[in-house]
Amino acid sequence: MVQPAVPELVEVDLHESLEARTESLLTLRQLGPPDLVHLIKVQPKGTHKEIGTYHHVTGIDASSSASLAAYINTLTYSIGENQVWFGKPQSWKIQAGTYCCYNAFSRVDMRVDVSFPGSVDAYAVDDRGERRVATEPLWLETYLCSVLRAYAYAEDNVQTRIVGCRRFNPIVSTESEHRFLDAAERLFAKGWQLGSDPEVQVPNIVSNHLTTGILKYIQTTGRFASGVNLFEKLRIKYPEVASLLAKVLIDADEEVKAVQLLYETIKVLPMDHALLGVQADFCQSKGRSDLALECAKRAVNSAPSEFTTWAKLAEIYIALEQYEMALLTLNSCPMFTYQERDFPRMPQPAKMHLPILPESMIDESLDEYDVKQDPLPAASLKGTFATAYRLLTEIVAQVGWDTLLKCRSNVFVMEEEYRHEKNASTVTNASTTALRGNSSEAERKPEDLEKPNGSPEKSNDEKEITEGVATISISESDQDTIIEKPEQSKETENDEEGSEDDSKNYTQFQNKRLCERWLDNLFMVLYEDLRIYTIWRGEIQKQKMKNLPVEKSASDWEIHGELAERLHHVDEAIEAYRNCLNIRFSSKAFRGLLGAQEKARDVRGALNSIIRLTAWNYRWYSEFSPSLLNSVRRLIAEEGAIKFRSVVQSTNLPQSALDLTHHYSEICVAFRSSGSEM
Structure with missing residues (x-):
């Protein structure tokens, strides 16, 4: 090779x-x-x-x-x-x-x-x-x-x-797999020392970089039997491992065994949030979000300081179309500062020798080292903030921006409400004060979102209010869901600025919450995404009506494809990615297309993307991509190894590039993956 x-x-x-x-x-x-x-x-x-x-x-x-x-x-x-x-x-x-x-x-x-x-x-x-x-x-x-x-x-x-x-x-044969899993078994108890993904606050025996790596290996290679054997042995000593074993069983289409395992283990560990999370995921995958809701609530009660439990609950509320509850739940998520990976910190080199492998060169330049970065703030979100933003975009994709704003004003204290009450009363503790009444505030317009909370600057008291922590107490049913009621404000004896009309127009905050500053900022980020997307689509429609070509650079099309993908506009994202590729090579565009081609069962198109991405990886000194190996494994499982190799060979790309792609199919044969029998 x-x-x-x-x-x-x-x-x-x-x-x-x-x-x-x-x-x-x-x-x-x-x-x-x-x-x-x-x-x-x-x-x-x-x-x-x-x-x-x-x-x-x-x-x-x-x-x-x-x-x-x-x-x-x-x-x-x-x-x-x-x-x-x-x-x-x-x-x-x-x-x-x-x-x-x-x-x-x-x-x-x-x-x-x-x-x-x-x-x-x-x-x-x-x-x-x-x-x-x-x-x-x-x-x-x-x-x-x-x-x-x-x-x-x-x-x-x-x-x-x-x-x-x-x-x-690192693992190209069953022998090297055995050595890896043996080492993982021997050091499993120490896995929490490695840290965890940014969405996990406290690493534990089932949520850490070791378990994440094991699961990624199993899902990438399809070696589910090996994963089941490993976790079965570990479960004897660590009952919590049942959550990992259930995930692997579900991925391996052993759903009956997984459900039985969850049922037996939950009786022993009734408050294990990882087990409850797997139950919620399984119920949701079967279209029973109502059953998933109860599991998610119990998971929040068992681990209220973990982001993943709250995020799962918000996701289920969105599936149930309970958008106000989803926003309240999202507002209660504990957010963690994102820790970057341990990148090497080297001094500036005198010069760099970056040779190109001849076998990686195909019919276009694969050098996209200095490309235009996405200027939109949403593109730079990471960790818990990226997940929270994704949940917001799902709500917008389902109900639109106006309905999202209406839900927001129904559950959160708006700027106008706060100003009115501030003028009508003495605010003693801005982070816990609430207005009283039941009338609703008029919906905020998108143009009010040019600054957070619709104002250019915040006073010290207003800044204090945004730092209040909103909490939700989750119990076993919707009827028992209690939104914590803030303390009432102390009214002044002489309310000179208040009036009866004002009392009718503004709620007096009895059941409303204070929107966390980070969530308020995410609304701003979402508004910017929607604004740019609307402008972009408007330009395209105007040009099409005039039968004129849309003149944009490849980098612009790439950015617009990412934007459409973030906002769940799949067809528009594919259109943008294709326009980008008509101008020059883009690994990001090919990755975006590959997912859509796999869903559409476009075997030839998917293999074309895989071949070019494989060559691009070799251009940048990489022979290994878990996502590409997983794509090849799934295609071979669906179409068979013979058809896979035949379609690869029928492309008009250089044989050297095709040989690089065959490397992934050889790994599937070595692991005896489904459909790899020649």
């Missing part, structure tokens, strides 16, 4: 990349950055001046010092004799190399120094920069972390690209 080319970043000062990595160890909080490979090179026939180069890599077997030293040894053949260096053929000799692989369990950096010819030195460096002995337990932890990182960093895109990073598939 053809391997990706080797990128090289040239150091200004020798060993500065290793020093920067050592200094950053203290700041690492999760799985750690990709592995670092540092090389010292000289030109035998030149000045013999040493230069330092480095690149990053994921997916290399890190189970021992020998396997890491072997990787460095392979580089002597890839970037040694007759290397094209900045456009000129040159000969280089690697004098020494260092491989750095982070162990997120013990918080040490495992390093292997290789000198040519022949010597290998393995050791660990802690966050204080001190050396430790590299023991067998440390190597086991390092191996497991390297596999999890390979999956976590596999999906590369322009926004999150790590310059000069090679990506390999």
Whole structure:
């Protein structure tokens, strides 16, 4: 199998990349950055001046010092004799190399120094920069972390690209799978030490990066039987693992077993929010959101400080078309500051050697390194805020902007209401004060949303009000759902500014809540998305009516495709992506099309997207994409391996690019996936 080319970043000062990595160890909080490979090179026939180069890599077997030293040894053949260096053929000799692989369990950096010819030195460096002995337990932890990182960093895109990073598939056979799952079983109890996804506040034994990695591997490769065997063994010691086992059983179409498992386990662990979440997901998938609602309420009661339980409850209220309850629930979600992945922090290199693999080049340029970024604020949302925004867009997609505003004014205190009551009473505690009455406020217009709460600036009292925390007490049924009632305000003895007409026009906040500032800002973000989308669609309609072409750049079409996709306008998103691809290559546009092509069972179109994305990945030094492997596996399961290979071969693309795609089908054959029998 053809391997990706080797990128090289040239150091200004020798060993500065290793020093920067050592200094950053203290700041690492999760799985750690990709592995670092540092090389010292000289030109035998030149000045013999040493230069330092480095690149990053994921997916290399890190189970021992020998396997890491072997990787460095392979580089002597890839970037040694007759290397094209900045456009000129040159000969280089690697004098020494260092491989750095982070162990997120013990918080040490495992390093292997290789000198040519022949010597290998393995050791660990802690966050204080001190050396430790590299023991067998440390190597086991390092191996497991390297596999999890390979999956976590596999999906590369322009926004999150790590310059000069090679990506390999860490598990390509049933033997390597067995080693991975064995290591996961042995270290399962320590998984919470790795941290968790940004939507999880407190990592636990079933919600952490280890369990996320295991589930992603199982879902990507379709190795459900292996997952069931692993979790069955772990469930004996850890009953909570039943939630993970049930997920795998459902994915494997063993729904009866999954329901039986949930029924038996919930009797033992009645307040396990993970189990209740799986129950809610299953009921919702069967179109029984009414049953899912009760499970979601119990999950919120069992874990009120977790974002995922509240978000699931809001999602179910949206499915039940109870939009006001969905907004109240969303307002109560505990939001967490997003923690970025542990990206490598390297000094600015003197220069970068980014070679192109000839096999990855097809009929268009695959270089989209400097593309226009999406200027809309919604594109930059991450973690809990991205999920909350998605729920808001689902409401808008179902009922429209005007109805959303009406629901908002029915459940939240509006600016005008607050101002009226502020003038009519003495506000003693703005974060808990509420007006009294039952009449409703007139709906706010979209143009009032140019500033949060419709005002350019907030007074100190108004700022205080937006920081109040709204809570909902969830009980077992809709009738028992209690919205916490705020304290009433103290009225002044002389209300000179109030009038009877005002009392009729404004509610006096008895059952209304204060909208959290973050949610108020998301309404602003949504308004901006809708405004730009409306302008865009209006321009297109005008041009079509005049029979004129719509002249936009590829980057603009790409941004509009993302915007339409965020707002759940699938057809418009596909149209924008196709227009983008008519101008130039775009990995983002092909990814957007691939999902739609799979849903429409457009095999030829889906394979065309897969081939081009695979070539693009190789262009940027990656042979492994979990999402593409999953797409290939599903296509083979539906159409069969023979038809898959036949359609791939029938395309008019270069054979070298087709061979890169066959690599994924070979993995499916090695794993004996459904439909892969030749």
